[in-house]
Amino acid sequence: MAENVVVIGAGAYGAAVAASLARRGARVVIVEAGAPAGGTSGATFAWINASSKQSHPYHAFGVAAMDAHRRLAAETPAGDWYHESGNLQWETADDEHEVLRRKVATVVAYGYEVRWLSRAEALKLEPDVDPAALPADEIAYFPREGWVEPARLVGHLLSRAVSRGAELVTDDPVVSLRIAAGLVRAVGLASGRSISAGAVVNCAGPRAGAIAGLAGLDLPMRNTHGVLVHTSPVTVSVSRVIHAPDVHLRPDGGGRLLLHTQAIDGAVRISGNGEMSADGSAVETILEASRVLYPGIRAATVEKVRIGERPIPGDGLPVLGRAAELPNFHFAVSHSGVTLSVHAGDLVAAEVTGEDRGDELAAFRFERFHPAGAR
The missing domain is CATH 3.30.70 (Alpha-Beta Plaits)
Incomplete structure (x- = not known):
């Protein structure tokens, strides 16, 4: 791929997309308005899970994303930013407890690993919890969930990208996109620099809607x-x-x-x-x-x-992959970005470089907001 792929944003999504693109041999320029992981990715609870994703396609995507984190950490000697220590959840109010029961029943039906613990069993896992704060039973335990240190994850992914030739530009916001003949041709920065582009990936997090707007695309966001x-x-x-x-x-x-x-x-x-x-x-x-x-x-x-x-797209689901009406402009935007980033970033990067990832990204296309004939 001779032309630059410009990745807008150096948070979890931008770093993951850039690392995957560089591994595939693309020439990558990563453009960040501030500092890497200095925005949403640096201010996130970073809970790695699929139990909060109740629709089956979204849940399955989350499970695949959890697997991607495990693989990345396992193949990296210093991959100790990943902590698969489990998640304990319980409720005391009747209505909230019923919501938790339904949540557990749904993910169990999907084959997700979860079990109910008694107070005594939970205290074996977390002995410093006050027993009086725990219910007697029905404490949900999700053993394969965990958390990551997001700044270290982003740093590792960016290092991978840069070691393969990617350029990292910081403290220089994107202010314009030049479009000609139905494609993005260049990315303009606040500094006055213009970067030629063979493709652009919008990983701008909370600014994703504004960046899409520069391309003439309407991405509804409810941040x-x-x-x-x-x-x-x-x-x-x-x-x-x-x-x-x-x-x-x-x-x-x-x-x-x-x-x-x-x-x-x-x-x-x-x-x-x-x-x-x-x-x-x-x-x-x-x-x-x-x-x-x-x-x-x-x-x-x-x-x-x-x-x-x-950054939360209008319907709460991720927006991933190319835009049909501007086919060299791609999205990687979602809530739960740290969980999804490694897996989704790899899929988006694969599509940028010409691989067919239509089935895996079908549920998360930008076009769902603007179905044909609805404009």
């Missing part, structure tokens, strides 16, 4: 904010992803914990100059919920609060 709370180092054993009713948490390296809830996502405040912050009382609430769950972390404090913008 949301996500708030993550990083604790100081704690003297308790937390080995797994934990989804408790009042707090979600996982290890975060160096003895720290990463905390999240959907409620805190709604506590983002945006100032008049556009700066984002999380309401202090909401941060304290989530920290207190973690202390109730793990009494040994009473002395924990908040070291950092990170706010990211989650």
Whole structure:
């Protein structure tokens, strides 16, 4: 492939697409508006799973994505960014418990590995949890799920790409696309640089809709904010992803914990100059919920609060692969991007280089938003 493939974005998707393209012999230029993994990929809970994906095509895609993470980590001597430690989830309210039961029943029917644990069984896995915080039974355990350290994953993938000749451009946003004869011909940057393009892959995360707009394509997005709370180092054993009713948490390296809830996502405040912050009382609430769950972390404090913008296409499903009306313009955009990135990035890269991945990407095409005859 003589011409550049320009990958817009150096988060999890951009890094995965670029690494796969470079492995296939493409000449790659990765363009990032800020720093690699400095946007959504650096502010994500990074829970690797398929249990949250309930439709069968999406669930199956998630299972394949989990397998791709395992393979990548297994083939990499320093691939210890991947932690397949399992996920525990339980609910105490009757309506939420019924939702969890339905979720478990659905993925069991798909052949996904999950089992119900008693309180005593769960405490063998997480002995520092307060027993009073656990129900007597019906604690869902997903043993093949886990989490990754996203910045290290992105760094590894970008290193792979660069070692095979890819160019990484940072702190230089894309501001224009030049289109001629039904194809993207060049990518214009804020610095004034113009990069000739044989193909473009839109991995711009929250800006994916805006980048599509530069190509004359309407990609509906319903982005949301996500708030993550990083604790100081704690003297308790937390080995797994934990989804408790009042707090979600996982290890975060160096003895720290990463905390999240959907409620805190709604506590983002945006100032008049556009700066984002999380309401202090909401941060304290989530920290207190973690202390109730793990009494040994009473002395924990908040070291950092990170706010990211989650890229969510209009119907919640990924948007992957080429655009039919602009066939050298490709998408790699979704929520759950860290889970899907390695697998989806490889499929998109394969299509960019001429392989037929129609069956695997059929459910996630851009054209579903604009069916023929509906315009």
